[in-house]
């Protein structure tokens with residue numbers, strides 16, 4: 001049975017927090033692969049900055065291009081609308097009945113689990129894998145397999161703010177993604193002298 005990790009996210013933009021979490025879980029649980037799955041409309045927050053799906057997908061592709069164990073999963077972008085994980089996982093399991101799925105979440109999402117759509121059914125469809133994130137608790141009544149990873153105090157929000165004020169993004173996300181953000185003026189970046 002193939003063991004497939006899924007890291008769902010808004011990826012606006014993807015950053016080293018995502019990459020480190022995915023890679024650590026891949027190794028710790030001996031997964032065959034991890035798929036980075038950009039959502040369409042996030043169920044629980046507004047998509048900041050009106051960044052088109054195409055840009056979030058392309059940034060995700062660029063972020064993972066040097067790792068053959070990583071790929072993108074576009075099922076939610078194709079479905080469009082609000083990306084409820086339960087609907088996605090029902091569909092993926094139908095498509096790949098011989099695989100087992102490990103849904104990777106940071107501690108902010110562990111805290112939010114009680115609010116996920118059909119959470120009790122979802123916990124039976126996937127193994128939730130949790131990673132720590134500074135400022136959030138990993139204590140939960142739901143079944144979550146915790147994997148110890150280096151804690152990365154970084155969010156896409158911080159990166160959007162830095163890009164908007166033309167601060168350096170170096171080392172916070174892969175260089176090809178930084179180049180893409182600047183070339184396309186995403187997050188209001190690329191104005192004034194480059195702080196790369």
Ligand SMILES: Nc1ncnc2c1ncn2[C@@H]1O[C@H](COP(=O)(O)OP(=O)(O)OP(=O)(O)O)[C@@H](O)[C@H]1O
Pocket residue numbers: 007008009010011012017018021048104105106107108109131132133151152153154155156157158
């Ligand atoms: N620094 C981090 N450490 C651990 N997990 C993270 C980190 N950043 C994001 N994640 C997890 O990755 C998944 C996707 O996160 P998402 O794309 O929303 O990034 P974000 O940095 O939380 O974004 P934003 O700041 O826009 O809310 C979520 O499960 C989230 O908990």
Ligand SMILES: O=C(O)c1ccc[n+]([C@@H]2O[C@H](COP(=O)([O-])O)[C@@H](O)[C@H]2O)c1
Pocket residue numbers: 007008009010011037039042043044045083084085086109112115116117
């Ligand atoms: O299905 C839900 O109710 C649900 C509620 C909150 C978050 N999620 C999913 O959790 C993943 C991380 O969310 P986000 O928006 O913080 O990147 C992403 O795949 C979301 O679609 C799913």
